[in-house]
Amino acid sequence: xxxxxxxxxxxxxxxxxxxxxxxSAWLILSSVLSYNEGQTESFYYSLILGLIGIALSxxxxxxxxxxxxxxxxxxxKTLTTEICEKCNFKRVREFKAGDYIxxxxxxxxxxxxxxxxxxxxxxxxxx
Amino acid sequence: MLDWLSALGITxxxxxxxxxxxxxxxxxxxxxFILFGQKIQLYTMIWxxxxxxxxxxxxxxxxxxxTIKTLIELGKPKEDPIPRISGLLEAFFITPVDMxxxxxxxxxxxxxxxxDNKFKDDVKRLAPEADNAQVNNLENLVEGSLALNTIxxxxxxxxxxxxxxxxxxxxxxxxxxxxxxxxxAEALVGATKAFAQGQPIGDGLGPLVVSKLMKDKEKRxxxxxxxxxxxxxxxxxxxxxxxxxxxxxxxxxxxxxxxLIKEREGKVDMVIMIDAAxxxxxxxTGGISEGTGAAIGGIGTERFKIEEEASKNKIPVYxxxxxxxxxxxxxxxxxxxxxxxxxVITKIKGLIQEQTKEGQTIIVAGIGNTIGVGQ
Numbered sequence: 001x002x003x004x005x006x007x008x009x010x011x012x013x014x015x016x017x018x019x020x021x022x023x024s025a026w027l028i029l030s031s032v033l034s035y036n037e038g039q040t041e042s043f044y045y046s047l048i049l050g051l052i053g054i055a056l057s058x059x060x061x062x063x064x065x066x067x068x069x070x071x072x073x074x075x076x077k078t079l080t081t082e083i084c085e086k087c088n089f090k091r092v093r094e095f096k097a098g099d100y101i102x103x104x105x106x107x108x109x110x111x112x113x114x115x116x117x118x119x120x121x122x123x124x125x126x127x
Numbered sequence: 128m129l130d131w132l133s134a135l136g137i138t139x140x141x142x143x144x145x146x147x148x149x150x151x152x153x154x155x156x157x158x159x160f161i162l163f164g165q166k167i168q169l170y171t172m173i174w175x176x177x178x179x180x181x182x183x184x185x186x187x188x189x190x191x192x193x194t195i196k197t198l199i200e201l202g203k204p205k206e207d208p209i210p211r212i213s214g215l216l217e218a219f220f221i222t223p224v225d226m227x228x229x230x231x232x233x234x235x236x237x238x239x240x241x242x243d244n245k246f247k248d249d250v251k252r253l254a255p256e257a258d259n260a261q262v263n264n265l266e267n268l269v270e271g272s273l274a275l276n277t278i279x280x281x282x283x284x285x286x287x288x289x290x291x292x293x294x295x296x297x298x299x300x301x302x303x304x305x306x307x308x309x310x311x312a313e314a315l316v317g318a319t320k321a322f323a324q325g326q327p328i329g330d331g332l333g334p335l336v337v338s339k340l341m342k343d344k345e346k347r348x349x350x351x352x353x354x355x356x357x358x359x360x361x362x363x364x365x366x367x368x369x370x371x372x373x374x375x376x377x378x379x380x381x382x383x384x385x386x387l388i389k390e391r392e393g394k395v396d397m398v399i400m401i402d403a404a405x406x407x408x409x410x411x412t413g414g415i416s417e418g419t420g421a422a423i424g425g426i427g428t429e430r431f432k433i434e435e436e437a438s439k440n441k442i443p444v445y446x447x448x449x450x451x452x453x454x455x456x457x458x459x460x461x462x463x464x465x466x467x468x469x470x471v472i473t474k475i476k477g478l479i480q481e482q483t484k485e486g487q488t489i490i491v492a493g494i495g496n497t498i499g500v501g502q
Contacts, residue, residue: 095326098325100325100327101335102342120326120465121464122462124461
C-alpha cells in the first residue's frame with residue numbers, strides 16, 4: 001500500500017516537473033516574441049520566470065533520478081550459488097540467513113551427492 | 128503589476144524607468160552580497176548540514192533497531208537489552224600514550240585484547256542463547272552500530288558548535304568532508320544488514336581464497352581464532368591460514384604466523400598474504416595486484432608482528448591484493464570480488480612456481496573478516 005502511494009507520488013512529481021519545464025520553455029519563447037515586438041517589460045518578466053522555472057524543474061528531475069538510482073541499489077538481492085562437486089550441477093537462489101561459503105546444504109537433485117555453497121554475493125546493478 | 132509600474136512612472140513605451148530599477152537592484156544586490164555573502168553561505172551550509180544530520184540520525188536509529196531486533200531473535204535475552212546496548216554504543220577506547228614510542232605496539236596490542244574480550248563478553252551476556260558464530264556476528268553488528276553512533280555524535284557536535292559560534296570556517300571544514308562521511312555512513316548501514324544476516328562482506332576476500340584452498344583438508348586451531356590447514360601445491364608444502372568462520376571474525380593472523388614460523392624453527396621459505404585493499408577512484412573493483420610486504424590493515428600491531436618475525440628469519444613476504452573501495456570492503460560482497468578468488472589462486476600458483484622450489488614451505492594467509500565464509 002505504502003509502495004503504491006510512493007510510486008503515485010513519484011509519477012505526480014515527474015509529471016509536475018515536466019509541466020513546469022514545458023511552461024518555462026514556452027515563457028522563454030514568448031519573451032523572445034515580446035522582444036521582437038518591442039515589449040521590453042514583458043520580455044524581462046517572461047525571461048526571468050522562464051529561466052527560474054527551467055532551473056527548478058531540472059533540479060527536481062535530477063534529484064528524482066538520483067533517488068531512483070539509490071532505490072535500485074537498495075533493492076538488489078544477495079544470491080547464493082550452490083554447486084555439486086561430483087556432477088557440476090549448479091543452482092543460484094536468494095540468500096537465506098544461516099548460509100555460508102563451504103556449507104553443505106542438501107543432496108544434489110541429479111546425483112544425490114552433497115551440494116555445497118560456493119559463492120554468496122550481491123547482485124550488480126544493471127547498467 | 129503593470130498598473131503598479133505605471134504608477135511609478137514606468138510605462139510600457141518608455142523602458143528607461145525599468146532599466147533604472149534593474150540597474151539599481153543590481154547595485155543593491157552587489158552591496159548586499161559584499162556585506163552578507165558569507166553569512167548567506169554559512170546559513171546555506173548549516174541548512175545542508177541539518178539535512179545530513181537528520182539522515183545520519185535516521186541511519187543510526189535504524190542500525191540500533193536492527194541490532195536490538197537481531198539480539199532478541201538470536202540471543203533470547205532474559206531481561207530488556209536496550210539499556211545495555213545503549214551503553215555499548217557509547218563505548219570508547221583510549222590509545223596508549225605515544226610520547227615514548229618504545230614498546231607501544233605491545234601496549235596497544237594488550238589494550239586492544241582487553242577491549243575485544245570485554246566487548247565479546249558483553250555481547251555474550253546480552254545474547255545467552257547465541258552460538259559462537261552468532262556471537263561473533265552480533266559483535267560485528269554492535270560494532271557497526273557503534274561506528275554509526277560515533278559518526279552521528281561527532282557530526283552533531285561540530286554542527287551545533289558551528290551554529291552556536293557562527294564560525295564560518297568550523298562549518299566549512301565539516302561541509303568539505305561531509306560527502307565522504309555520508310558515504311562511509313551509508314556503507315556502515317549496508318554492513319550492519321550484512322552482519323545481522325551473516326553475509327560475506329568485501330573484506331572477506333582473503334578468507335574466501337584460503338577457504339577454497341583448505342576445503343576438505345584437515346584443520347587445526349592456532350593462535351586466537353585462526354584455523355590452519357596443510358596441503359601441497361605443485362610439490363610445495365602450503366600452510367594455509369584464515370580466521371575461524373563463518374562468524375564475523377578477523378582473528379590474530381600476526382600471532383598465528385609467528386607461532387607457525389616458531390613451530391618450524393624459522394624454516395619457512397615464503398609468506399604470501401592475501402587481502403582486500405582500497406582502490407583508487409577509476410580502478411576496477413576486483414582487479415588484482417601483486418607486491419611485497421605484509422598486506423594487513425588494522426591499527427598495525429599484527430603487521431608489526433609479521434614483519435618482525437619475517438625479518439628475524441629472513442623470510443620474504445609477498446602480497447596479493449584485490450582492489451575494492453572502502454565502502455565495498457564493508458558492504459555485502461560484490462560478484463566481481465567473489466569471482467576474483469579463483470584468479471588469486473592462479474596468481475598464488477604463479478608466484479610459488481617463480482619464487483620457490485619443490486619441497487619448500489610456504490605460508491598463505493587470508494586476511495580479513497571471515498563473516499559468512501566457512502572453512
